[in-house]
Amino acid sequence: xxxxxxxxxxxxxxxxxxxxxxxxxxxxxxxxxxxxxxxxxxxxxxxxxxxxxxxxxxxxxxxxxxxxxxxxxxxxxxxxxxxxxxxxxxxxxxxxxxxxxxxxxxxxxxxxxxxxxxxxxxxxxxxxxxxxxxxxxxxxxxxxxxxxxxxxxxxxxxxxxxxxxxxxxxxxxxxxxxxxxxxxxxxxxxxxxxxxxxxxxxxxxxxxxxxxxxxxxxxxxxxxxxxxxxxxxxxxxxxxxxxxxxxxxxxxxxxxxxxxxxxxxxxxxxxx
Ligand SMILES: Nc1nc2c(c(=O)[nH]1)N[C@H]1C(S)=C(S)[C@@H](COP(=O)(O)O)O[C@H]1N2
Ligand SMILES: [Mo]
Numbered sequence: 001x002x003x004x005x006x007x008x009x010x011x012x013x014x015x016x017x018x019x020x021x022x023x024x025x026x027x028x029x030x031x032x033x034x035x036x037x038x039x040x041x042x043x044x045x046x047x048x049x050x051x052x053x054x055x056x057x058x059x060x061x062x063x064x065x066x067x068x069x070x071x072x073x074x075x076x077x078x079x080x081x082x083x084x085x086x087x088x089x090x091x092x093x094x095x096x097x098x099x100x101x102x103x104x105x106x107x108x109x110x111x112x113x114x115x116x117x118x119x120x121x122x123x124x125x126x127x128x129x130x131x132x133x134x135x136x137x138x139x140x141x142x143x144x145x146x147x148x149x150x151x152x153x154x155x156x157x158x159x160x161x162x163x164x165x166x167x168x169x170x171x172x173x174x175x176x177x178x179x180x181x182x183x184x185x186x187x188x189x190x191x192x193x194x195x196x197x198x199x200x201x202x203x204x205x206x207x208x209x210x211x212x213x214x215x216x217x218x219x220x221x222x223x224x225x226x227x228x229x230x231x232x233x234x235x236x237x238x239x240x241x242x243x244x245x246x247x248x249x250x251x252x253x254x255x256x257x258x259x260x261x262x263x264x265x266x267x268x269x270x271x272x
Contacts (some may be wrong), residue, residue: 031202056062058205058230058272061122063136066213070125070133072220075192078164078240086163091224096145096208098158098269100246103150110224112212116140119207124271137228143202151198154248158201159259162192166260168193171223194238195230195250195258195268206229208241233270235261 078084086094091110099105120138142158168187173199200206210217210227217223229236236259250256255263262268 003050014208028237051197056231057202061124063122065134066122066136069132070135070212071127073129075166075236075239076220077166079218080163080165080189080191083240084090087219087223092113094224096225096241097243098145098149101152101155101248101261102146102246104148106145106149108145113140113160113210113225116144118122119204120139120229121205121207121228123228125228125234125237128266128270129234131184136213137207138211139207139213139225139228141204142206142208142227142244143204146201146246147268149246152229155156155198155246156248157195157246157250159193159195159236159244159245159247159250159251159253160241161245162194162238163242164192165189166192167241169222190254190260192238192240193254193258194227194233194236195247195253196236200229200231203231231272235259235266235270236270 014039031137094110095107096113097105097107117140118138119141120136122134122136124132124134126132152163170187171188196206199203207228208224208225209222212221217226222237222241222245225241226239227237227241228243247253250268254260257263258268
């Protein structure tokens, strides 16, 4: 412990000196510099581990606790033309888009998502309306996707853009794009959206689920992909997720409160 600590302090002092002398390129070019940079990586890992302590996991249940009936809620059958086309072809051409403040914008087919490391969890869903259901969810941890895309330093929030129109904005300046919605007349479709911070984004139980109770996720529960975020209320669990955007502020999303329901008065942090 003690020698390790001394090495740390020596390396840290040296790091400052070397950085002052010639910047990171020169630092990385030396054996000493490589050691110092490696130390930074270890520190990042340490902070991640701290954030991911098992004590902060939401409760998980045995198979026997799974609800015989899991109530579908909110949108249960999107009428949006683009979404219906995806349903009709079994989501074969579905791509999840991941962009915004990332080093590498990515897009994933369902097949690609299913090939990534998966997590299964049996958890209780609590809706703000006062009902609960227990379900088994399987999906890819959001952290896996974010790691592949690489967050830029300014990244603060993850925004989920969904396929389902909740209402039509009263024929604003942007005009009704007829290909976007199901309703032919007036208004820009306002589709469901949600957001979380990076702590929740990297939480091990934060997954994009493509299966429920061991079967392909059904349309009423958010096919082909829905968020599971087990330490928060039901409305945070975005269904029909099409696009994920990494942002530095929620100000430009909807009316600025971070979600469809948040913009209508619900709490942004809906901890249970
Ligand atoms: N895209 C989308 N996601 C949504 C909603 C919605 O209407 N549209 N409703 C939310 C609410 S209030 C709840 S309780 C859950 C319901 O999920 P379930 O249908 O699987 O029970 O989805 C949440 N996610
Ligand atoms: Mo809900």
